[in-house]
Amino acid sequence: LELVNRALVLLREGKPARFLVRKPEEERAFGMLGLLTSKPVLYVCNVEEGAAATGNDFSRAVMEQARKEGAVAVAISAKIESEIATLSRAERAEFLDTLGLEEAGLDRLIRAGYQLLDLITYFTVGPKEARAWTITRGTKAPAAAGVIHTDFEKGFIRAETIAYADYVALGGEAGARDAGKLRLEGKEYVVADGDVMHFRFNT
Template sequence: MGFKCGIVGLPNVGKSTLFNALTQTAAAQAANYPFCTIEPNVGEVAVPEARLTKLAAVAGSKEIIPARMNFVDIAGLVEGASQGEGLGNKFLANIRETDAVIYVLRCFENDDITHVRGKVDPIADFEIVETELMLADLESLEKRKANIVKRANTGDKEAKAQVALMDLALNELREGRPARYAKVPADDVKAWNMLQLLTAKPILFVANVDEASAATGNAFSKLVEERAKKEGALAVVISAQIESELAMLDEAEGKEFLETLGLEEPGLTRLIRTGYELLGLQTYFTAGPKESRAWTIRKGWTAPKAAGVIHGDFEKGFIRAETIAFEDYVACGGEVGAKEAGKMRSEGKEYIVQDGDVMLFRFNV
């Protein structure tokens, strides 16, 4: 599991520069003109996890396997995208299956990089892009609804429930509000998510600032942070240019570079940590001589469900989970030491996995 984020924004706000930096590739061409991204770009990155390295050292692991995160970068959206303006609308389908949407907002002045609307205004940029996503959702629902209504009229209970959820979303969208504002009953959340509405997803704001503002932010990024609070969202201040330069350096050089800028860690690390917080995710580990590995799960998951991330058979045949807290695993020198010190616990089906748990699952085939 990990998570998948769609990156959206107007042209020339730094989306592709950020994508290139985060995935440490040049797969997305960053250029100073609208629509330079003419195909959706999908990149996968390792989730930074310092604890994993420590675990591997203690366990004597031959291999370290981090959790993964996907970014989907689409062409810059413009006003009118939902009516076919620009290229962005063609690629909206590529972010319908993502877990969250990242709005990249330009928070820097630069006469050499054209702003598609002629001035820097991150809040106006956000509102334009969100409006286009709302219009795309509205069109999608209206197209799909007629067939579902026909099924519902035959007495199909599932179709009736689906129509009710569609109406819930349509009520918000027709009032000019994103679908995430709808109050969805807890029992209907799974069916709601299956509607794959762009504006129903959690959102994360990235305020793309100039290098000088990377550590402290600026007036533009402060506006973004205020809007994020209003939306019940989270915001991260990043300089895509710095991340781009950082991607070209080795670990030691990168650390030195960050220190000169007054930064403690790369923007990628902050972005992923914020994304985990937004989606309610956490990490557990498996460790041994062969490999130490990080696994991403949602907070509140039970041991059997967490085991299912490794393999469905682990969940179906779950017996128990031998569990050691990360700190105890390291302090006791590994599994044997933790067991001798009474720090290994045998947890059953009702156990709620905690962040940092080191687990060994017992199951029947």
């Protein structure tokens, strides 16, 4: 109730609940209130093609407001994004280069969303497919395995782990293993962004 009353002070002033100063131990209870304005905010500014790289006066004003709120803002050009969608990978890179852009707006938007929600990605790679799995930063190996299947978390034994940079530089799992870059991690291991993982578990 005390948390509700503190939130009401802000809400009655027309301010969003996410501005409420709270202790880490209050986060769970705060989340259970289900307040719409407690959700994190990502502003997306649609700008003209010429302003895709730098933004314009309007998008800069939105970005400044987002900074004050502790929110995130991204400027993209919907027109450029629609053109990129029709191009091959090679053509896409060339097209972005001519516009002075390092990456597509959609990629920046996804990255901003991950940053705002404090999410990271780990990978599983097999002979038939590679998969990306999204988890919250700070997740330990058993809970990360549970994203694939709850049985993986319940019966977790260990995780065979390779850092993404090592996996790419050494040409995959075999090269990383030969170079001594494959690590065995236990239940307390905190998964890093980009880890390539193989889980061992009891059924």
